[in-house]
Amino acid sequence: MEKRWVQSSGCNDETIKKLAEKLNIDRSLAQILVQRNVCDFDQAKYFFRPELEHLHNPFLMKDMDVTVERIEEALSAQEKILIYGDYDVDGTTSVALAYSFFSRLTENIEYYIPDRYLEGYGISTTGIDYAKENGFSLIIALDCGIKSIDKIDYANSLGIDFIICDHHLPGDEIPKAIAVLDPKRLDCEYPFKELAGCGIGFKLAQAYAQKHNLPKETYLQYLDLVMVSIAADIVPVVGENRILAYYGLKKLNTNPCEGLRALMEVSGKTENYTITDVVFTLGPRINAAGRIDHAKHAVAMLLCQVDSNSLEQSELINLKNTERKTYDQDITREALALIGESEVLINRKTTVVFNENWHKGVIGIVASRLTEKYYRPTIVLTKSNGHVAGSCRSVIGFDLYEALSGCADLLDQYGGHKFAAGLTMQEYNVNAFADKFEEIVSSTITEELLTPMIKIDAEIELAQIDGKFYRVLAQMGPFGPENMAPMFVTHNVYLAQHAMAVGANHLKINIKQQNSPIFEGIAFGLAEFQNLLQPKVPFSVCYTIEENVWRDKKRLQLNIKGIKVN
Known part of the structure; x- marks a missing residue:
């Protein structure tokens, strides 16, 4: 599935320059800090050196x-x-x-x-x-x-x-x-x-x-x-x-x-x-x-x-987790088959699937998997305690809760937030609900929101990546919502050797630029690019940088999230 590459908005160049000089770090790293509202030495000290004394009373x-x-x-x-x-x-x-x-x-x-x-x-x-x-x-x-x-x-x-x-x-x-x-x-x-x-x-x-x-x-x-x-x-x-x-x-x-x-x-x-x-x-x-x-x-x-x-x-x-995985895999496979066999479902801007025998405990996980696959607001329904229960997932930027509110007359209960929710209804309302949910979402969602987005923090050259660069980068963690691992983009890279498909649908590549060392990259779920990447043909990659540890040996690796052939 094609993804939108969205570059973070620019910051004040003078602020970036001063911070880079004060901290003695790469300008691209200073840019990322400023984007995260770390703009001076004191804020950087607080950010890089978390202290338990900073916990509030x-x-x-x-x-x-x-x-x-x-x-x-x-x-x-x-x-x-x-x-x-x-x-x-x-x-x-x-x-x-x-x-x-x-x-x-x-x-x-x-x-x-x-x-x-x-x-x-x-x-x-x-x-x-x-x-x-x-x-x-x-x-x-x-x-x-x-x-x-x-x-x-x-x-x-x-x-x-x-x-x-x-x-x-x-x-x-x-x-x-x-x-x-x-x-x-x-x-x-x-x-x-x-x-x-x-x-x-x-x-x-x-x-x-x-x-x-x-x-x-x-x-x-x-x-x-x-x-x-x-x-x-x-x-x-x-x-x-x-x-x-x-x-x-x-x-x-x-x-x-x-x-x-x-x-x-x-x-x-x-x-x-x-x-x-x-x-x-x-x-x-x-x-x-x-x-x-x-x-x-x-x-x-x-x-x-x-x-x-x-x-x-x-x-x-x-053991319970292994059992959960079995339910998860089986129900996901059944749900994908339901969608694939239905011309109506495959062409909608929403996914609503129902099977009274699905395990209620994993329908939220299945909803997340279906959202990853089709990238559209998704609801998975099953029978529970005499009514139909559902787990809902959205895409970035679309208010799922508001869409459910428009279907409130068909629901017994619903609750949650913009990106995830739960609901219950009577079984006789399932088809009417699916149609109404599709109608509301179709009239309010944009095509842009139906395309997954990769948010890029900074554009860099491969030659900028070295031990010091990574050590500073690692200190920006722990990473998570609102402080995600920085995403980089590099243009005009070349294969150092042929791309190799690994696992179910992954790609292993070694890439370089004119003045850079060779970097190993792993691209999960991107095996489709294997035949599109050829020696001497430039392409662009967006990626996070990781430290790969194997048998006590450490090396930097690029976790590639997107590829575009120039």
Whole structure:
């Protein structure tokens, strides 16, 4: 599929020049820093040298003082506390963090994860009833609850207090809980708004430790869990999140908690983790517990102690992930066949596919795969608990949620944001919904938005890439949303030897320019260019730069994202 190459807009040349001179770095790297609002020496020092001392005072968060006081009261009175969280990576890491921290202070504590299929997302009536039946008087909810107005009212009616620790956008009304920690509250002046749910749990632990003069290690020991949540929940890796991710990666690569260490072992990768590695290696495995079975298994693994059954728990999680992969591959293949066999579906600007037998736990993954394949707003539907449930994915720049709002009359429920959402409807509305969704999207989306985009940070020559260039580049990490690995473009490159197809659909090439060394490049999914690239014929490449480690030998490699023959 052809992709748009979009060059980042220019910056002030004088600012770039001064920064390059001050830091003694390549101008292209200075340009990238300025594009990311790092414009002078002090900002660069803050950016390149993240410090834990730069973390904000947790008591700047609205209701933090009330939260700590209510927990102190519960601990003093030996009340039973229930730690409640969502079933995804952010929710399970949040629960593991909060439970581990407070279980050192009381034995009257349990954790609860709702069943994905029986209870659904967020605070459930079943969970509140469980708390009532078992004598819990305080529930601390993490990564959920900010829109659970009626559920909190129900808990209040039963005499159960709630503390909500959430990071999602509130609605018009804040639940009537004892305290609501959420930086996105309009009345919250906390300086950083993009913490993950586990990040809110971390700030709570930090606040409690700070007030009680506990050693910093009592909460810093959870930095690896916080980093995993930042990576998996795809929150911006800037500001406080970048500090937490930086030190969380350090901990993961040197001294991970026992559960993560065991999971790394069964995954086959035990060192040199990046945010990307966490997203594609650890995240899916933790998520698989809730998708295929029950997310409580993920929490149990994350809570494992040294010399416990951590390897057994991680192998169970790994097995669930293998099962998830099978469902994922089978359903993706069936969905692609449905589209390919239908002239109507193949020519639409949307994809809506339905099979009542598909596994609900993986339809979101399948929706993402179909979006990658056809690059258009996509919805995958299946039957669940007597109704049709759907997972939705969009393309960059198109507001999926707004399009769903236009179909609200055909839906029972829907929720999410611009790029991802979920919905439920009655089966008899499926065809009408598919047609209406297509009509709304077709009338509002542009052809440009239906073409995938590669955003290029800077144009460079291959000769600029050397050890120092890469060392400075690497220090711009950890990379993630709003601080992605810089994308470069280089024109008029040549093959140093013939291109070689590898794997299913990949391309391995060695390229050079007149005054440059030869660079190895790997182009995933671009084997179609093998016969188009010929010696002495110039072409352009856009790519990120990586360090490839093989048998203790390190070399720079270009991860090629796009090719254009001149």
